[in-house]
Amino acid sequence: xxxxxxxxxxxxxxxxxxxxxxxxxxxxxxxxxxxxxxxxxxxxxxxxxxxxxxxxxxxxxxxxxxxxxxxxxxxxxxxxxxxxxxxxxxxxxxx
Numbered sequence: 632x633x634x635x636x637x638x639x640x641x642x643x644x645x646x647x648x649x650x651x652x653x654x655x656x657x658x659x660x661x662x663x664x665x666x667x668x669x670x671x672x673x674x675x676x677x678x679x680x681x682x683x684x685x686x687x688x689x690x691x692x693x694x695x696x697x698x699x700x701x702x703x704x705x706x707x708x709x710x711x712x713x714x715x716x717x718x719x720x721x722x723x724x725x726x
Contacts, residue, residue, distance in 0.1 A: 654718060656693035661716050662705070663691045669709045679708045 666676040677687035680701040689695040697705065706713050 653696070655696055657718055658696060658716060659691040659693040661718065662687075662697075665705070665709045665711045665716065666691075668711075671709075676705070676709075680704050 662676075666673070669676075671679070673687050673691070674684050677684045680687060680697065681704060682697075682701060686695065690697055702713055702716065705711070706716065
C-alpha cells in the first residue's frame with residue numbers, strides 16, 4: 632500500500648493557508664445534542680461508543696476527544712455525520 636503524499640510546502644497550490652483548530656468544546660456540545668436527539672443518556676451513548684461513561688462525559692465537556700473508531704460508531708448509531716460533529720461546513724444531522 633502506498634501512503635498518500637500531502638503537500639508540505641507553503642508554495643504548493645493545494646497547501647491550506649491556515650488550518651483551523653478543532654473546537655473541542657463545540658465538538659462536545661454537538662455530541663451532547665446528538666445524544667439527546669437520539670433519546671440517550673450518557674451511559675447508553677458510552678456503551679454505543681464502546682467507552683466508559685466517564686470518558687463520554689469528558690468528550691461532552693471538551694476535556695478529551697473521541698478516536699476515529701468511536702466517532703464512526705457514534706455517527707452510525709446516532710445517524711449524524713462526522714462533518715456535523717466536527718463542525719465542518721454546513722453539514723446537518725442525517726435523517
